[in-house]
Amino acid sequence: MAYRRVAAIKTVDDFRQYLSGLGLSQTVDDRVLSSADGSPLAQPIDVGGFTVGNRWCIQPMEGWDGTTDGHPTEHTIRRWEHFGASGAKLIWGGEAVAVVPEGRANPNQLISSPETEAGLKKLLDTLMSTHEASFGTDSTKDLLVGLQLTHSGRFCRPKDKKKLEPRIAYHHPVLDPKFGIDPKDDKVVLTDSEIEQLHDAYVVAAKRAQKLGFHFVDLKCCHGYLGHEFLSAYERPGQFGGDFEGRTRYIRDLVAKVSDACPGLMIGVRLSVFDQPPYRPSSFDKESGTYGPGIPHEVPAGYRSFGAKADDPFAMDLSEPIELLNRLWKTGKVQMINLTAASPYYNPHLQRPAYFPPSDGYQPPEDPLVGCVRQIDAVAEVKKAVPHIPIVGSAYTYFQEYLPHVAQANVRDGKVDFIGLGRMVLSYWNMPADTLKDIDTRSQKMICRTFSDCTTAPRNGIISGCFPLDPYYKQMPENQQVKDLKAQLKAAAT
Numbered sequence: 132m133a134y135r136r137v138a139a140i141k142t143v144d145d146f147r148q149y150l151s152g153l154g155l156s157q158t159v160d161d162r163v164l165s166s167a168d169g170s171p172l173a174q175p176i177d178v179g180g181f182t183v184g185n186r187w188c189i190q191p192m193e194g195w196d197g198t199t200d201g202h203p204t205e206h207t208i209r210r211w212e213h214f215g216a217s218g219a220k221l222i223w224g225g226e227a228v229a230v231v232p233e234g235r236a237n238p239n240q241l242i243s244s245p246e247t248e249a250g251l252k253k254l255l256d257t258l259m260s261t262h263e264a265s266f267g268t269d270s271t272k273d274l275l276v277g278l279q280l281t282h283s284g285r286f287c288r289p290k291d292k293k294k295l296e297p298r299i300a301y302h303h304p305v306l307d308p309k310f311g312i313d314p315k316d317d318k319v320v321l322t323d324s325e326i327e328q329l330h331d332a333y334v335v336a337a338k339r340a341q342k343l344g345f346h347f348v349d350l351k352c353c354h355g356y357l358g359h360e361f362l363s364a365y366e367r368p369g370q371f372g373g374d375f376e377g378r379t380r381y382i383r384d385l386v387a388k389v390s391d392a393c394p395g396l397m398i399g400v401r402l403s404v405f406d407q408p409p410y411r412p413s414s415f416d417k418e419s420g421t422y423g424p425g426i427p428h429e430v431p432a433g434y435r436s437f438g439a440k441a442d443d444p445f446a447m448d449l450s451e452p453i454e455l456l457n458r459l460w461k462t463g464k465v466q467m468i469n470l471t472a473a474s475p476y477y478n479p480h481l482q483r484p485a486y487f488p489p490s491d492g493y494q495p496p497e498d499p500l501v502g503c504v505r506q507i508d509a510v511a512e513v514k515k516a517v518p519h520i521p522i523v524g525s526a527y528t529y530f531q532e533y534l535p536h537v538a539q540a541n542v543r544d545g546k547v548d549f550i551g552l553g554r555m556v557l558s559y560w561n562m563p564a565d566t567l568k569d570i571d572t573r574s575q576k577m578i579c580r581t582f583s584d585c586t587t588a589p590r591n592g593i594i595s596g597c598f599p600l601d602p603y604y605k606q607m608p609e610n611q612q613v614k615d616l617k618a619q620l621k622a623a624a625t
Contacts, residue, residue, distance in 0.1 A: 134498040136486060137531040138580060146533050155504045158540035159533060165569035171543040172535070172550065173567050175273060178521045179397045179466030181346065183549075184220035184273030186542050187563035188523045190469075190553035191224030191279040191349065191401070193236055194596070195292075195589040201232070201242025202250040206594060209603070210557075211254045215261030217556055218564025221549055222258065223399065223469055223523060224279025224349040230336040231329065233296065234282035234357075235289040237589065243280065243336035251278070252343045265564070277347040277399060278340040280333055284357030285310065285319075286476055292592035298325075300360040300381075301367040305409050305428045306477060321357075323369055330385050337389045337396060347397035347466065350389065352382050354482065355474030359403050362437040362455075378437075379455050383462075390464035400459065401469040404452045404509055405438030407445050409477035412493035425480060425493035438472075449509060453516045460520050469523040469551060470510045475586070481505070483554070484529045485581035490620050491590045492583070499529045499581070507537075511546035523549040529581055532573040535566045555579045558597040576600070588613050 140146045147159045164170035172186045196206040203211075207226065214222050228251070229235040229242050241247065259271050285297040285306060297312055297319050307314045321329070337348045352358035361381040364372035371380050386398055410425035427445070436444040438452050459465040473481035479492050484499035495502070506526035514522050524547035530537050538550040555562060559577035566572055577600050584598045588609065596604035598613050 134486065134495070134500075137500075137529070137533070140533075143533065143536060146536075150500060150504070153498055153501060155500065157504050157507065157537060158544060160536045160540045160543075163535040163539055163566055163569075163572070166567045167569070170539060170567060172539055172563075174542075176521060176548055178221075178275060179347075181275055181397070182273050183275045185218075185563070185567065186538075186549050187217070187219035187566075188221040188223050188469075188549040188551045189214045189217055189219045189225065189556055190523075190525065190551045191227050191351075192553055192557075192595070193227045193240060193589065194594060195237050195239050195592075196594040196596075197239045197241045199238050201229070201235075201240070201244060201247045203241060203254055206596070207241070208254065208257055211258045212261045213556060213560035215258040216265045216564070217552075217560050217562070218266070218567060219552070220274050221523070222274070222276040223401070223551065224277050224351075225254065225258070227279050227281045227351065228336070229289075230280050230282060230332045233289050233298070234284075234287055234329075236281075236283040236286055236356075237288050237292055237592075238290055239292075239594075243278075243339055245339075248339060248343060251339075255344055275346050277349055277397075278345045279349040279351055279401070280336050280340070281351040282329060282357045284355070284360050285312065286356060298357070300357065300364045301372060303360075304431050304434065306355075309409060309411075309428070309477065323371060326371060326381065330388050333385055334388050334392045337393050341393050341396040345396075347399050348389065348393075349399045349401050349469065350382065350385055351401055353401045353403040353471050355403075355476050358382055358385075359406075359437075359474070362403075362451075363406065363435065365435050375451060375454070379458070382455075383458065386459060386462065386464050390462075397466040398464055399467040399469060400465055401471060402452065402456070403437070403472050403474065403482070404449065404470045404513060405447045406436040406473050407439065407478055407481060408434060408436060410480070410493065410496070423494050424496040425478075426496065447505075447509065449512055449516075453513055456513065456517050456520060460517065465520075467521045467523070469525070470506075470513060471525040472506050472509065479586075482526075483586075484526060485583050486529075487580075487582045489583040489586035489590055490617065492586075502526065503529050507541060507546065511541075514546055514548075518545075521548045523547070523551045525551045525553070527551065528553060528555040528579050531578050531580065534562070535572055554581065554585060554597075557585055557595075558600040584613050587617065591616055 166173035413423040440446040484502035510524040
């Protein structure tokens with residue numbers, strides 16, 4: 132299914148009309164203002180008593196480029212240099228860091244441990260020094276930097292890049308067979324006592340982050356990883372499943388334990404605010420060389436998704452997410468929220484809209500702009516319900532040239548507090564700085580086109596980076612590996 136590419140839309144007015152033709156109500160500003168012109172994106176904001184200098188945020192990512200014992204490499208350090216040079220004043224975790232070795236999503240994911248402390252500190256120091264070198268003395272005074280702490284749950288691959296070693300909250304009727312988990316194997320299901328031990332590991336990792344100088348930690352609760360999975364554990368018995376109280380206990384208890392153990396350390400939670408059943412590819416599309424539009428797997432009667440209606444898992448219902456966020460906020464232990472959606476593993480068009488899918492994905496079943504605006508609207512609904520919580524919004528990269536035009540409008544209109552950038556900063560890492568300096572970002576050749584090589588590569592055991600646009604990755608042998616891989620997949624499918 133073909134959709135009009137954003138790069139082919141030449142004016143703001145044409146882009147606005149195209150959105151309208153899709154039935155989307157999204158404001159697109161005619162002109163992007165600089166800091167000197169009073170840009171909404173340049174306005175400071177208070178987060179937990181800390182004044183953050185602007186409304187740009189860098190999202191956490193997994194580079195698959197650490198060492199096998201969890202240390203950062205020169206590739207990781209370079210990425211953090213770019214975060215520092217980006218001009219964003221909120222760095223949300225920077226990198227997904229596993230709290231236990233067995234919780235890694237890949238054998239090269241960073242780990243929080245006594246042995247890796249020096250490497251994690253180097254990442255932070257590199258980011259801070261690069262920011263100061265780029266924006267002047269004392270520019271780090273309003274720069275808020277966190278570390279994302281994670282356990283990958285059913286998507287753990289701690290030893291072999293292609294072999295899952297899952298630890299799950301419950302047996303899922305679709306994801307178990309999809310990812311080769313025996314539905315009768317209860318050894319992969321975390322017990323209540325194991326969850327308590329895992330919480331203790333989070334506390335240790337949070338203490339380490341605070342000691343190293345990070346301002347906050349993100350207790351990851353999104354994208355199908357362990358914290359997110361508990362939110363849909365309707366059928367799990369015991370204290371960590373069943374009703375709303377049980378399903379949210381994992382994250383509520385974790386927040387309380389980290390806060391109590393680390394006074395002065397701020398806490399953020401990145402949350403998949405809605406979900407849908409898993410999707411799968413349909414027939415092979417010869418023109419694109421990938422499988423056709425995604426279609427949902429069949430799900431059993433009574434199937435439920437978090438952030439969806441009880442009687443329709445495809446229809447959004449944000450009442451539970453809003454209740455969870457209100458409860459977290461009222462404890463006084465959570466200072467900020469980062470909202471995303473769904474999972475890159477089983478319904479990526481909802482989470483990370485793209486024109487070109489990764490090798491294990493499918494063609495989007497809708498124009499990717501629909502997915503972007505769906506997340507924007509969900510965030511706006513949450514922001515209206517809980518206006519006191521500083522909120523980061525996601526899914527902006529696919530707007531491409533028009534990202535700043537949309538971002539500026541949404542911050543000005545109070546739909547969101549921060550604009551989160553992920554894939555975009557792998558290719559055009561200084562987009563925030565350029566925007567605020569009145570540099571025409573629409574003319575830049577480094578704008579992410581969502582080619583998805585940064586996802587195809589790690590899905591096949593190769594380091595992640597922008598191979599099509601970043602010269603650093605273009606010259607690597609891994610670039611040819613990705614090209615060969617895509618050609619092989621296309622040949623095999625045909």
